[in-house]
Amino acid sequence: MDNLLFELMLILFLGVSSQWVAWRYRLPAIVVMSVVGLLAGPIFGVINPEENLAVVYGPLISIAVGIILFEGSLGLDFREIRGIGKPIYRIVTIGALLAWLLGSLAAHYVAGLPLAVSFVIGAILIVTGPTVILPLLRQAKLKPLPSAILKWEGIIVDPLGALLAVFAFVFIQFITLDDVTFITILFFIGGSILAILIGIGFGLGVGKLFENGLVPEYLKSPFVLSSVVTAFTISDTIMHETGLLAVTVMGITLANMRISSIGDLRHFKENISILLISVIFIMLTASLTRETLIAMFEWPIISFVLLMLFVIRPLTIFISTIGTGLPFKVKLLTGWIAPRGIVALTVSGYFAGVLMLEGYEEAEMLTSLTFGLVFATVIAHGFSIGWLSKKLNLSTESTPGILMVGSSKFTANFAKVLDDYEIPVMIIDSSWSRLSHARRLDVPNKHGEVLSEQTDYQLDMTPYEYMISMTEFDSYNTLISTTFKPEFGREFLYQLPIQMDNGDRLDEVSNHISGNILFSEQANWTVLNEKINQGFVFKKTKVTEEYTFEMLKKDLHHESILLAIIKGSGKISFFSPNREPKIESNDIVISLSKPNNRQG
Structure with a gap:
């Protein structure tokens, strides 16, 4: 008990301290947190959250990711994308599908994974997510156009990536297993639609209660927090990974109801999210094994990461935005910046275990592959976004x-x-x-x-x-x-x-x-x-x-x-x-x- 309490204290301290060091020395926060987590976990062996927290480790991370995604979606007011809705729509639909297909083919032909496993990991790796994008946007101070595109893509594609992974897995079972029928696919589609309805219902319900003064001010933040956890849990219980979709839809619904108190809630949720991002990044990186880190430096993984960074991401952005009128400089920046984060790590960890149980031994490679891409993108994009945005004249003046x-x-x-x-x-x-x-x-x-x-x-x-x-x-x-x-x-x-x-x-x-x-x-x-x-x-x-x-x-x-x-x-x-x-x-x-x- 004392050891567990000490470990929780240390995780919290390291997470918040990493954020402070990043702020103090103007470094990308996600880079600092990743390095600190690796030092505390697999390198020096001070903590191992996955082993010590046991059964609460997975649910704790899942709920935290849901809260982070909800907080990000609270900023998705449709008024923000007036005039730029077309490129965003293209990127989160055509761009996401292209990234899935190309990433899957790269995982099969370059990393050497079976085609079935490749389509699952290809779906997982389309996500960028608010946990990594929002800190980078705060750091780089981008102009409104590239900032809005990266923010909307990160938040919308986050739950889509998890759902695509579920769909790919269900489809694989449908093809390979006799007991998985067409009804299973219909259940997946129905579960996704139900998650959207749950998100809309909770969003409208909370919004109406606030508008009619039925929730006192001092209870609003706790009320919303508990509603987010409830919506996430109900959806995720019905079908795994749909909880992320439910809370995203809930946040967008609330953001566009024009409720006066949403601004205060957003500030509260932002503070909570920063704390959760700090803690969870430390937990995830500290839970990795030395074998996973060593495997990252194998040539198939290195080749796959380089292909994702320099070919697949730019290609999907340039193809999906044809005819949208998006300036070339914005395409160039958006085609480079695509850091992966918490959702990619957690979902790949889940599917690595599930696929191995189904007999796909190569799925053991998923964690190394995902973390290799996460760490490479966090480092490369974290340190380059400020420099590149200034070179392209897409950031605001450096003088405060x-x-x-x-x-x-x-x-x-x-x-x-x-x-x-x-x-x-x-x-x-x-x-x-x-x-x-x-x-x-x-x-x-x-x-x-x-x-x-x-x-x-x-x-x-x-x-x-x-x-x-x-x-x-x-x-x-x-x-x-x-x-x-x-x-x-x-x-x-x-x-x-x-x-x-x-x-x-x-x-x-x-x-x-x-x-x-x-x-x-x-x-x-x-x-x-x-x-x-x-x-x-x-x-x-x-x-x-x-x-x-x-x-x-x-x-x-x-x-x-x-x-x-x-x-x-x-x-x-x-x-x-x-x-x-x-x-x-x-x-x-x-x-x-x-x-x-x-x-x-």
């Missing part, structure tokens, strides 16, 4: 951008200074007249309400690492900070200080719901714009070893306000009473100063 909410004289002039330093900046405001300041200075701007769902789909927020709220309304600034905290993180959310003598009297507002204070406690909206009216100017001063930051502060006029620092790398950080930025030689300090101030 700033989304400014609220247009005013100060905001427009400040944005102009940052724009001159080639820092991506965008001012958004619901008032066309207030945006005149930004238009006059030719600063990028957007007319719209940042809290509106419509604006969310029209404005790509990927390039912007910071969001700063600079309207004259303290309550609105705080609401924005609260709303966007899950997307940006509190460390990247800033708002103007509360106006004590004017406005909403929010001087006692909790700092847990507000963003970081911009500039200083006195630099509220009124003060900043009055200084602009009085002729204050933005000064840019380079800090050197000869002219230190301490010397700069002494030279500043007492009414001047320190605003931001532009680092030598091009990154920006803001002055705030909450935190003191680190200033080094060659950094540029931006301040709002009197024009006759001798400093500058």
Whole structure:
């Protein structure tokens, strides 16, 4: 018992630590988790989750994959694919079938597997899945078109791959075994349709309960979580692997019901999914044997992996998207990026055992074959997606951008200074007249309400690492900070200080719901714009070893306000009473100063 408790603790610690290391050193998270799992499992033998967790190992992974797939499908709002639905439809239908057929033939003629086993593994290996695609998309910051295509393909094809594997296995039995009849195939089709109906039913049921206020706020997340597990279990009990289809359909149904609380649920599920992905990747890789790892380096497996990477994947994308109008650069990126992950490993592990029981001894090779492709794609695509997307101009600017909410004289002039330093900046405001300041200075701007769902789909927020709220309304600034905290993180959310003598009297507002204070406690909206009216100017001063930051502060006029620092790398950080930025030689300090101030 003590050993099991220690192993569970270690799995959790290694999973979350891997995510943190990946974030801290800007590495692909799935690569770090895979390496850590291999070191802890087959290489050093510290843990063996499959052996120690015994009967709960399989169900635990299956349910976790179902929750991850549901969380991913919650983001599949059909409004996202307006104008790009045709290539996505082609990729998840024609592309998936081509990948299945070509992958099966490669498994037979290159890896040397029997044709029956090849068609099962060919189906399994068409999946990419949210467990590997979503972390890569977060890392690479792709533009909306390639990002949407990869995300939709990963989430939709995930359950299809598992179902195709089941279908291939049933069809093999139908051909080779006398006791498997045409009725068995009809049962498979009926089970798949039933899983879709179960997913729609649970999605509509949960949605209607929420819309009618029949579930209190504090129970919504637990209620949805238990509903997902229930839908998955019912479908999977009726027919194996249909649970993935049910939860995917359930998520898509909820995502397109336009329920106001779905956004909060999505944030909760995303946090749960990150934890589950971390834990399960460690469990799967740590459960592999040394024999499986050694077998990965045999020439038939290496040849198969290379063929899947450089021939079959690009071929299926280019063929399936003929006549869709998809740009060549997007086809090139999509044709390269196709990492396999948890679903491929778990489903192949299941079928390896089933096929061996049916007398296919070569099926023992399935785990090595699958993990060889998983590890190769995770490494190759994890490290190349950022570089390739930049080369193809399919990623956003590498310099972290700033989304400014609220247009005013100060905001427009400040944005102009940052724009001159080639820092991506965008001012958004619901008032066309207030945006005149930004238009006059030719600063990028957007007319719209940042809290509106419509604006969310029209404005790509990927390039912007910071969001700063600079309207004259303290309550609105705080609401924005609260709303966007899950997307940006509190460390990247800033708002103007509360106006004590004017406005909403929010001087006692909790700092847990507000963003970081911009500039200083006195630099509220009124003060900043009055200084602009009085002729204050933005000064840019380079800090050197000869002219230190301490010397700069002494030279500043007492009414001047320190605003931001532009680092030598091009990154920006803001002055705030909450935190003191680190200033080094060659950094540029931006301040709002009197024009006759001798400093500058």
